[in-house]
Each structure stands twice: as structure tokens, then as C-alpha cells.
Amino acid sequence: MKRVSVAQMKALEGQADASGLSYDQMMANAGLALAQAVHRRYFRRPTCSVLGLVGSGNNGGDCLIALRYLAEWGWQTQAYLLKERVGDEALLTDYRKAGGQVLGVNEDHDFEKLRQHALQADLIMDGVLGTGIRLPLKGDIQHALAVLKEIKDLPPVVAVDCPSGVDCDSGKAAKECLRADLTVCMAAIKAGLLKQPALGLAGEIYAVGIGLGDNLPAWAEADVDVMDARMAVENLPERPADSHKGTYGTCLIAAGSVNYCGAALLAARAAYRMGTGLVRVGVPGSIYDTLAGQLPEATWLILPHTSGVINSEAAKVVWKNLERVNALLIGPGWGLENETKEFLEDLLNLQKGKGNASPLGFVPEEHELKNASRKLPALVIDADGLKLLAQIENWQDKIQTAVLTPHPGEMAVMSGLSIAKIQADREAIAREYAQRWGHVLVLKGAMTIVANPAGEVAIIPMATSALATAGTGDVLAGMITGLIAQGLEPYTAAKTAAWLHARAGIKAARQLGSEASVMAGDVIAQLPQVLNEISS
Numbered sequence: 263m264k265r266v267s268v269a270q271m272k273a274l275e276g277q278a279d280a281s282g283l284s285y286d287q288m289m290a291n292a293g294l295a296l297a298q299a300v301h302r303r304y305f306r307r308p309t310c311s312v313l314g315l316v317g318s319g320n321n322g323g324d325c326l327i328a329l330r331y332l333a334e335w336g337w338q339t340q341a342y343l344l345k346e347r348v349g350d351e352a353l354l355t356d357y358r359k360a361g362g363q364v365l366g367v368n369e370d371h372d373f374e375k376l377r378q379h380a381l382q383a384d385l386i387m388d389g390v391l392g393t394g395i396r397l398p399l400k401g402d403i404q405h406a407l408a409v410l411k412e413i414k415d416l417p418p419v420v421a422v423d424c425p426s427g428v429d430c431d432s433g434k435a436a437k438e439c440l441r442a443d444l445t446v447c448m449a450a451i452k453a454g455l456l457k458q459p460a461l462g463l464a465g466e467i468y469a470v471g472i473g474l475g476d477n478l479p480a481w482a483e484a485d486v487d488v489m490d491a492r493m494a495v496e497n498l499p500e501r502p503a504d505s506h507k508g509t510y511g512t513c514l515i516a517a518g519s520v521n522y523c524g525a526a527l528l529a530a531r532a533a534y535r536m537g538t539g540l541v542r543v544g545v546p547g548s549i550y551d552t553l554a555g556q557l558p559e560a561t562w563l564i565l566p567h568t569s570g571v572i573n574s575e576a577a578k579v580v581w582k583n584l585e586r587v588n589a590l591l592i593g594p595g596w597g598l599e600n601e602t603k604e605f606l607e608d609l610l611n612l613q614k615g616k617g618n619a620s621p622l623g624f625v626p627e628e629h630e631l632k633n634a635s636r637k638l639p640a641l642v643i644d645a646d647g648l649k650l651l652a653q654i655e656n657w658q659d660k661i662q663t664a665v666l667t668p669h670p671g672e673m674a675v676m677s678g679l680s681i682a683k684i685q686a687d688r689e690a691i692a693r694e695y696a697q698r699w700g701h702v703l704v705l706k707g708a709m710t711i712v713a714n715p716a717g718e719v720a721i722i723p724m725a726t727s728a729l730a731t732a733g734t735g736d737v738l739a740g741m742i743t744g745l746i747a748q749g750l751e752p753y754t755a756a757k758t759a760a761w762l763h764a765r766a767g768i769k770a771a772r773q774l775g776s777e778a779s780v781m782a783g784d785v786i787a788q789l790p791q792v793l794n795e796i797s798s
């Protein structure tokens with residue numbers, strides 16, 4: 263889904279209206295899409311109850327229409343009107359006809375009824391204020407939200423378009439703002455939701471269509487995608503029942519060194535959990551014994567090494583073993599030794615069939631490489647691989663379109679910019695360098711940014727300290743590689759994997775009960791559940 267400012271959203275609505283989709287119809291579409299999203303996710307037989315907080319504007323209108331559908335679909339519904347709704351009696355009449363209950367703030371001056379309804383409901387739908395807000399909150403709205411905020415065991419909250427009390431441009435939030443489990447955005451993700459503190463209040467962010475055409479001129483201004491569950495699931499490969507392991511590709515992971523032996527395992531497990539048909543793991547011979555027994559599903563490639571780090575002779579070994587490999591991950595756990603840099607140089611130089619200039623290297627005979635293609639397969643380069651790559655002159659031109667996965671520190675080494683400068687404008691920097699270098703860039707960190715050479719940018723709308731732990735980068739790199747091996751185009755694979763990875767980190771923290779306790783392996787362990795959840 264696209265990200266828009268409030269002004270861009272208004273422009274889109276205006277253009278849609280001018281092209282024949284009335285404001286009322288947009289709201290009707292929004293209400294239906296909201297109800298469907300809520301029903302699909304939260305309905306439990308035999309019945310469920312929902313308390314809708316309804317404001318006086320269009321956000322309240324969306325909420326009221328959704329409540330009507332939910333009443334028709336078997337929910338017990340209570341609309342709580344925080345302000346009188348003027349001029350749209352039809353919405354209320356239709357809602358009542360469907361069996362919905364209505365309560366107004368004028369019948370509940372101390373908000374006690376609101377409190378009781380909130381305690382009894384299975385779900386709260388927050389449709390008080392949307393993009394029309396002007397902070398600060400005042401009057402009944404402020405008081406009502408404050409009363410609800412104090413309730414300890416509030417049921418899950420679904421925010422309509424945004425948590426009420428959030429400014430959809432700046433991301434500022436009133437202190438009474440309720441923390442949502444899910445925010446269902448209308449037509450596009452509101453830009454303020456991707457900034458703190460709003461991001462922390464929005465829960466999972468999800469956008470639904472409201473019937474705006476794809477051709478409205480104002481879409482041209484919305485040049486950033488926000489990944490969501492639906493986009494992730496649409497990108498994942500199909501898995502026909504009559505498939506075989508060849509259907510899901512082969513990846514090779516050249517990773518690890520004596521000091522960082524776990525990186526190869528984490529990446530390989532993650533690639534398998536993403537559905538890859540065959541994962542080959544190339545590691546320095548000195549750590550093979552330690553690793554091989556821990557992942558019987560992998561096939562292994564023993565790489566030449568010097569004192570436990572991959573050396574230049576390994577380039578030939580990798581090249582000889584590229585048959586059927588459709589994605590190659592390099593870098594995790596390498597260390598920064600010169601021998602490994604020479605390996606990387608040789609690996610890239612052989613690609614052009616020019617031999618190599620490295621003093622420790624070799625010039626392969628044509629017959630030695632007869633089974634290898636003369637181009638490397640799709641590359642994913644991570645961790646120390648990126649730092650070593652940056653030491654190679656004109657590295658950008660020595661590889662086909664690759665996926666580079668730097669965290670801000672690695673990005674600083676690669677770009678020469680300070681970490682502070684990168685963090686201050688992550689989106690613009692990722693876009694600029696993906697274009698300048700001609701590769702897909704995954705700028706990791708809270709709200710990972712994925713950019714491609716064509717200037718497209720996607721944001722992963724999640725931030726969690728659960729992922730701030732060693733090895734989660736190896737997991738992400740393995741996931742991206744596994745998806746490329748299964749035929750996804752590199753940019754699609756990178757943004758899909760980054761979304762699934764963040765979601766798995768959040769789920770791992772929930773399951774363990776602590777963000778601090780999450781380890782990289784826990785993120786891998788959540789992948790099956792994340793895949794199951796989004797595809798059902």
C-alpha cells in the first residue's frame with residue numbers, strides 16, 4: 263500500500279469524487295472493507311461483541327457503517343457516540359435496523375456506561391477521530407479516551423484509519439490515545455503512523471481499498487510503499503501439491519569463520535524455513551565438523567581456509583559448485599581478514615572470465631569451470647561481506663544486481679556518510695544509494711527501508727527491540743536468499759523477507775513474554791507461524 267500525507271489523501275479523494283466516485287460511496291466502501299478486516303481477524307463463534315467509539319466526522323462514519331455490517335454478520339454491537347452526528351441520520355437508522363445498539367455521551371456524563379461496555383466487549387473499534395484532527399484533544403473526547411486508557415485489561419482495539427488522537431502527518435499523539443492492536447487505514451497508509459510515537463500506538467498497520475482508481479494523478483506523489491501482510495502473502499511462491507524440491511530452488515550460503523561459526527547455520531535454517539528446496543552451506547573446513555551435525559537437511563561444501571577464515575582458493579571451489587544454484591549469499595560471519603577479501607575479489611573477477619590479479623589467487627582453466635556459468639547467480643551480500651566489498655574499487659560494476667543488506671554502521675562504511683546522517687534521513691539515503699550503486703539496498707534497523715535501482719522504496723512499518731540482537735541479520739539474509747532461490751525477483755524477495763522477519767521478531771517477543779529475551783533462533787522458530795497466519 264502507498265504512504266500518503268493528509269493533503270495527498272484529500273487530493274486523492276477529490277480526484278476520485280470528480281471522476282464519479284462520490285464521497286458517500288467512498289465511505290460506504292471504507293466501512294465495508296473495515297468490517298471485513300475486523301470480522302476475518304476477530305470473529306469467534308458463536309458470537310462476539312464490539313464497542314464502536316464513533317466521532318462526528320467521516321472517521322465516525324466509517325466506524326458506524328462497519329458496525330452495521332458486523333451486526334448483520336452476527337456480532338453484538340454497541341455504538342458509543344462521542345458527539346452528535348448531524349446530517350447523516352440514515353447511517354444511524356440503517357445501523358439500528360441491523361440490530362445495533364446506540365448510546366450517546368449525553369446519556370453517560372460520568373462515562374460509567376462507557377467503562378462497563380468496554381470491560382464487557384470482546385473488541386473496541388476506535389472511530390473517534392481520523393485525518394481531520396487538530397491536537398490537542400478537548401472536552402468529552404479527551405475525557406472518554408482518558409477513562410478507557412486507565413482500564414487495565416482493555417480488549418483489543420482496532421483503530422479506524424489511525425488511533426484517535428494521532429496527527430496523521432507529524433505522528434504526534436495525545437497522551438489519551440489508545441494503543442491499537444491493529445490499525446486499518448483507508449486507501450493508503452497515513453504518513454504520520456510511520457513516525458514515533460504514533461507507530462508505537464498503531465499496532466499492526468493494514469490498508470484496505472476504498473475503490474479509488476489506480477490512475478488518479480495524485481498517486482504519482484505517493485512514491486513510497488508500505489509493506490503489509492497482504493503484499494507479503496501475494497509475493498510468496500505458490501506451493502503446488504505435485505511439486506518437488508527442484509521447484510523451490512537451490513541456494514548456496516558461503517558464510518562463517520572460526521570466530522563466527524553460527525552465522526552460516528542461522529542463515530541456512532532461515533532459508534529452509536522460507537521454503538527453499540535445497541540449501542547448500544559452504545564453510546571453512548575448520549568449522550565444518552562443528553556445524554554439519556546441527557543441520558542434517560543441508561548439503562555442505564568445505565571451503566579452503568587460512569587459520570579458520572575463508573581464503574582466495576575458495577573462489578574456485580564456489581565457482582565449481584554453482585550448478586543449479588539460483589541464489590548465492592555471501593558475507594555472514596566472515597570476519598574482515600585480508601584472505602577473505604581476496605576470496606571476494608577472486609569470486610567477482612572470475613565472473614567476467616578474466617582470471618584475477620590477486621597474488622594469492624589462481625587463474626582457473628576453462629575446463630575447470632566448464633560446469634559453471636560465467637555469471638554468478640543472484641547475489642545477497644551481508645555483514646562483513648559488505649565491508650570487504652567496499653574495499654574493492656568499482657565494486658558496484660563487478661556484480662549483477664545484488665541485494666545488499668547493511669545496518670547503519672555498515673552503510674556508513676560503504677557510503678562514507680556518518681551513521682547520524684544516515685539515520686536522520688534513512689529513506690532518502692536508501693533511495694539515493696540504491697540508484698547510485700545500481701543494487702537493491704536493505705537499510706536495516708527500526709522501520710527497515712528497501713530500495714531498488716529504479717527509485718522504488720518500501721518501508722517495513724515495524725520497530726521492535728526484539729530484533730536488536732546478534733544473528734538476526736544472518737536470519738534476514740538467509741530468508742532473502744531463500745526467496746530469490748524460489749524465483750522471486752530480488753527487490754520483491756528483500757521487502758517480503760524483511761516484513762516477515764520483523765513480524766516474526768514481534769511474535770517471538772510476545773510468545774516469550776519479553777523483547778529482551780529474543781534470540782535469533784527464536785525469530786526463525788516463529789517463521790512457520792507467521793507464514794501460516796498471513797496465508798489463512
Ligand SMILES: NC(=O)C1=CN([C@@H]2O[C@H](COP(=O)(O)OP(=O)(O)OC[C@H]3O[C@@H](n4cnc5c(N)ncnc54)[C@H](O)[C@@H]3O)[C@@H](O)[C@H]2O)[C@@H](O)CC1
Nearest residue numbers: 285288289319320321391392393394395396398399400423
Ligand atoms: N470521502 C472521505 O472524505 C473519506 C474519509 N474517510 C474517513 O474520514 C476521516 C476524515 O474525516 P473528517 O475529515 O470528517 O475528520 P475526522 O473524522 O477525523 O474528525 C473531524 C471532526 O473531529 C473534530 N475534531 C478535530 N480535532 C478535534 C479535537 N482535537 N478534539 C475534538 N474534536 C476534534 C472536528 O471538529 C470534526 O468535527 C478519515 O480519517 C477516514 O477515516 C474515509 O471514509 C474514506 C473517504
Ligand SMILES: [K+]
Nearest residue numbers: 391422424426
Ligand atoms: K480513529
